[in-house]
Amino acid sequence: MAAAALACLLSTAPASAQPRLTMQWRALAERLVAQLAPEPGERILLVARPGQFDDLIPPLRYALAEAGAVDLGVVDVMAEPHPEHWDAGPLARSSEAARALWREMLRGSVDGAIMLPGARPDHTVYAALQDLLHEGLGRTIHFHWTQNGSAFPVPGQPMPSPAAVDATYQRAVLETDYAALAAAQDRFVAALRASEVRVTTPSGTDIRFRIGDRPVNLGNGDASKARTDRGVILIDREIELPAGAIRVAPVEETVHGTIVFPPSQWDGRPVADLALTFERGRITGVRASSGQAAAEAELAGVPDEARAFREFALGFNPLLAVPERNPWIPYYGYGAGVVRLSLGDNSELGGQVAGGYVRWNFFTDTTVTVGGEVWVRDGRLVR
Numbered sequence: 001m002a003a004a005a006l007a008c009l010l011s012t013a014p015a016s017a018q019p020r021l022t023m024q025w026r027a028l029a030e031r032l033v034a035q036l037a038p039e040p041g042e043r044i045l046l047v048a049r050p051g052q053f054d055d056l057i058p059p060l061r062y063a064l065a066e067a068g069a070v071d072l073g074v075v076d077v078m079a080e081p082h083p084e085h086w087d088a089g090p091l092a093r094s095s096e097a098a099r100a101l102w103r104e105m106l107r108g109s110v111d112g113a114i115m116l117p118g119a120r121p122d123h124t125v126y127a128a129l130q131d132l133l134h135e136g137l138g139r140t141i142h143f144h145w146t147q148n149g150s151a152f153p154v155p156g157q158p159m160p161s162p163a164a165v166d167a168t169y170q171r172a173v174l175e176t177d178y179a180a181l182a183a184a185q186d187r188f189v190a191a192l193r194a195s196e197v198r199v200t201t202p203s204g205t206d207i208r209f210r211i212g213d214r215p216v217n218l219g220n221g222d223a224s225k226a227r228t229d230r231g232v233i234l235i236d237r238e239i240e241l242p243a244g245a246i247r248v249a250p251v252e253e254t255v256h257g258t259i260v261f262p263p264s265q266w267d268g269r270p271v272a273d274l275a276l277t278f279e280r281g282r283i284t285g286v287r288a289s290s291g292q293a294a295a296e297a298e299l300a301g302v303p304d305e306a307r308a309f310r311e312f313a314l315g316f317n318p319l320l321a322v323p324e325r326n327p328w329i330p331y332y333g334y335g336a337g338v339v340r341l342s343l344g345d346n347s348e349l350g351g352q353v354a355g356g357y358v359r360w361n362f363f364t365d366t367t368v369t370v371g372g373e374v375w376v377r378d379g380r381l382v383r
Contacts (some may be wrong), residue, residue, distance in 0.1 A: 053145070115140055242317065244335060249350075
């Protein structure tokens with residue numbers, strides 16, 4: 001979609017009217033299949049939540065057939081929220097039994113799957129597919145869109161309308177230069193392997209680390225069998241669209257320094273000027289100008305092994321960058337220049353931190369230096 005056409009789609013008449021967006025279902029379907037790149041005869045399953053992106057399913061199934069894949073149809077997940085009078089016990093028991101059965105039914109009969117918006121890893125069939133991915137079998141595309149609140153506010157700024165979010169994501173899926181995205185990520189990873197990384201912000205963040213030979217997850221949108229079969233960790237077989245970020249768990253013993261957070265919530269309460277100090281990857285100090293007790297309360301409830309640095313992520317997709325006007329953070333910080341400095345369990349990334357706790361933290365004003373070369377300056381990707 002051209003920029004002018006995008007602006008036209010988002011234009012409004014009266015100020016009170018909601019922006020209008022035309023979803024390009026056929027184009028989205030064809031892009032999903034192109035990124036999955038099914039080989040002739042590969043068996044592909046769709047997992048969907050009723051009522052979400054229903055209009056995408058027919059053209060997606062047709063695009064799979066056109067590509068020579070075997071369309072296995074659609075498995076629905078149960079929509080939430082459940083009625084209040086339902087007892088969670090029977091649902092949990094049924095789900096546990098069904099997961100084992102799905103796992104055996106899908107083993108050897110499904111080569112790939114596309115997880116549509118509303119489908120989550122805690123849904124039974126999705127969990128069964130992940131079990132197989134852990135075994136190195138198959139691959140999936142995570143077409144999550146707004147799953148679990150994928151768009152985030154810049155502190156002090158309002159969120160955009162849902163139509164504006166949809167328009168941004170649709171453009172990113174359809175217009176990303178995937179070859180250029182992959183090349184940029186490859187260059188950055190080569191630099192990471194060779195040098196120490198330093199991340200700083202105007203508010204006082206200054207943290208350093210090395211990645212050594214840790215696996216780096218490349219969010220380049222390539223969900224082909226050839227790419228995913230080279231995967232080292234689970235998320236190398238779960239390819240996200242929209243695409244854009246590299247993710248890595250640094251070597252824990254190399255992580256030293258301080259992260260100063262923008263205004264945020266901890267333990268459900270506001271905290272200002274929070275600074276966490278790290279030594280050898282572990283949190284060793286907590287201070288804040290206000291709300292320190294809230295931050296300490298959240299961390300006190302975290303398993304000891306999870307009170308650690310988790311992950312460094314850097315976005316590369318220019319179509320998901322934080323807008324200069326009316327800023328917000330699109331799709332989990334996968335836009336060019338956005339940094340994620342996360343806390344907690346990094347086992348899914350090939351790290352050594354367990355405990356289950358995960359907290360994502362987004363930064364839009366970092367400077368990222370690798371071996372003396374600046375890759376991000378003040379939140380803008382410069383290399």
